[in-house]
Amino acid sequence: MPMAIEDLRQELTGLLGDRGLLTEWTQRRTYESDGLTGYRIVPALVALPEDVQQVVGVVRACARHGVPLVPRGAGTGLSGGALPHADGVLIALSRMRRIVEVDAANQRITVEPGVTNAQVSRAVAEHDLYYAPDPSSQVVCSIGGNVAENSGGAHCLKYGFTTHHVLACEVVLPDGEVVELGGPTLDAPGYDLRGVFVGSEGTLGIVTKVSLRLLRRPDAVRTLVADFPSPSAAGDAVSANIAAGIVPAAVEMMDNLAIQACEADAHAGFTLDAGAALIVELDGPAAECDAAFADVTRLCNENGATSIRIAGDASDRDLIWKGRKAAFAAMGRLSPDYFVQDGVIPRTRLGECLARIDEMAVEAGLRVANVFHAGDGNLHPLVLYTAADPEQAERAETLSRQIAELCVSFGGSLSGEHGIGADKACSMPTMFTADDLAVMDRVRAAFDPHGRCNPDKVFPTPRLCGERPGPYRPHPLESAGVIERM
């Protein structure tokens, strides 16, 4: 154990007690990866603070000893944003899970970062309110992690991302200062640092309290599953609905491979031989839902739907969503291993892009399952492979990266909602110029001048990516020899 870490260990044991600091390798190893399980680093120490003062204490101690820190929520992230630093402290916020205040009249709630996404909605259900962003992992993922990643979800098409629902954050900066970013109203004076913090992937500080905007539960919800002969026919139906001015709460697409995996896992009643399925959900006043629902079914039929199933009641709707949200986990039934990609394209180019991904999969001799937020063009291609075959694994990783680059070349984005993290840092120059990245780096330095907060994430550096970073390199931390490949 390096000297700085040994000093820190003693200091933090005094601050956090034995239960609040994990020092044994077997304990620390539990935190070696997040949802991006392909990469693992065992952190030097794991701190489990219980309140903001303990967070301040840990952060100040790290600052004094010059030790890097990595914040972690529930560890469900898919881009390695919470990948630990081998010589650093992993700060897990899972013990800070109090609901601080419910202000139902003003439709606001204040929570600690370890509260799960689903708990927020549960805490305000009695007031007929809910929290809109709904990542598939919502039962386990934490609000702190949602803030770090600017998490999305199926209903972001209508309701926006986490950043549109965070009113204010209490944040411990890398030097231990505690600041309040944002405020009780949506348009606070001064710079929108609330906005810059949301989605900063743990590089600007540690969120210790979050005020969220709540929405009133809609009067009515209508959900249907429409089967189509192919993803491109389903894509045309999506375009037709959007062009007709319909704003569904959610429009999700699954291709045949995804349908098979989801159905085997959740028995949601999906049609096993459909080329693609769309889940369309409408919500709002009952009168609006009914009128729009008629239009949606008509437009699906006009675009070649082979069958339309309407959710009979709330439990049927829950089953459909359970099927959809199980997609990533269920993929294990089709393939021992897979890469989850996350890119965005203009939704007008959906059919074209899916066809190109199909071609690329054939060229690479691999299967790609597609399950994604079709309404906002946020693709999640899953590249299936067998890790036991290293050559195939390498082909799969290359294909997955090529798909992300394809999204950028279509005028879209490297990432829709999973973040850049450790995974895509070297690909950032495909989307941003050197000047663009330099400004981000200066803003990072404004919060963290010594670069101690979640280092080696989000931004490319020559050390990690070589002089000319690009999308096809092996993971930078791997070649740097600091991580162990699964």
Place this chain on the structure above:
Amino acid sequence: MPMAIEDLRQELTGLLGDRGLLTEWTQRRTYESDGLTGYRIVPALVALPEDVQQVVGVVRACARHGVPLVPRGAGTGLSGGALPHADGVLIALSRMRRIVEVDAANQRITVEPGVTNAQVSRAVAEHDLYYAPDPSSQVVCSIGGNVAENSGGAHCLKYGFTTHHVLACEVVLPDGEVVELGGPTLDAPGYDLRGVFVGSEGTLGIVTKVSLRLLRRPDAVRTLVADFPSPSAAGDAVSANIAAGIVPAAVEMMDNLAIQACEADAHAGFTLDAGAALIVELDGPAAECDAAFADVTRLCNENGATSIRIAGDASDRDLIWKGRKAAFAAMGRLSPDYFVQDGVIPRTRLGECLARIDEMAVEAGLRVANVFHAGDGNLHPLVLYTAADPEQAERAETLSRQIAELCVSFGGSLSGEHGIGADKACSMPTMFTADDLAVMDRVRAAFDPHGRCNPDKVFPTPRLCGERPGPYRPHPLESAGVIERM
């Protein structure tokens, strides 16, 4: 003329030509104030660039000569954000008014900063699209200014502020670098610098191109004017509607003084002896509008509405909005001078706060007219006074600042949509701690390390505000002797 300015004058004449650089005092004087007419500074030079390369040239020249710059849109801002610097260059973007690209299928438009807010909607009307944020000054105010101020408007209750509609900005940084902030999708990777730039009031750079999100025109629009015996009865009606889960497109309130001024100006048919009037607008699918409209009228009646007028057609609706949007200008009919205040309170405390403002007005022996965005608690109290009576003018300014502080003490905000600018910089510590402000200052330095971009705005400094800035001081630039009081 100081040496640096003389050198700059020669250099900029070469770059911009005689028509692109104003050097004569009579020409420069045209730019001495923005919509906050109480303060005036004649800039040393006025540059009128026609494209991004000219902006880069002016900014680089200012950087080389160490001369401050102040960007300006249409000059309609109400917080003195575009107040010139006496030794600096005012950069007016009014000649950059091209519509660069309309992408109707993806509901996006790209424009130069001098394009007016209303022109954006006109440019896409043929596609049945429009741009949602609608400040009262929308016919003349520019998109560049809207970005700088994160402008709101009557329909922000349902549709959000400028920041919710800006996808990307091309920005010239204070050192002349050109960067792209944001991207074509709403959740771009990296830090949300688009978000930090929107609302930065000209302190971080100059926007030279903006991509905006467009909305589809709603199927139906329903507008009513409900009269009430008092603002607090009208406030109760607002609360009842929001509590019932209705999300109107707009809920505007005018008190009796505001009604009288608006009616005299616009002849919109407002009831002259009503204690208060609410304008409620619903939009969306016709079925939704009709259902919600029945609820709104019922809830207004239950809360004491004395009469309800429903707009008969589009021209009647336009007349109602013309009346409302004329409010500030129309106030001149009731009083030779007035201060426009802009604060936010939680909408659940509307009645309580209005009652307190009434008491404060009586104590100060002044009249206060209220016209505001009731749905989101964004007050615009207008403090009426006669500038010819300096003692009364001072009382009016004090009352106006006390009202802003009252909003903060109610758990609200110093400013809703007009910005901090020169006007409220010294009041920022009433809302933010020293640590909060220090982080903002470091972010400012990340963009503008030499503090040359719109200096003396937004943030308090000991030079401007003394060692202990607070809400009741005279305008800082006035005591510093650099501005002439109107």
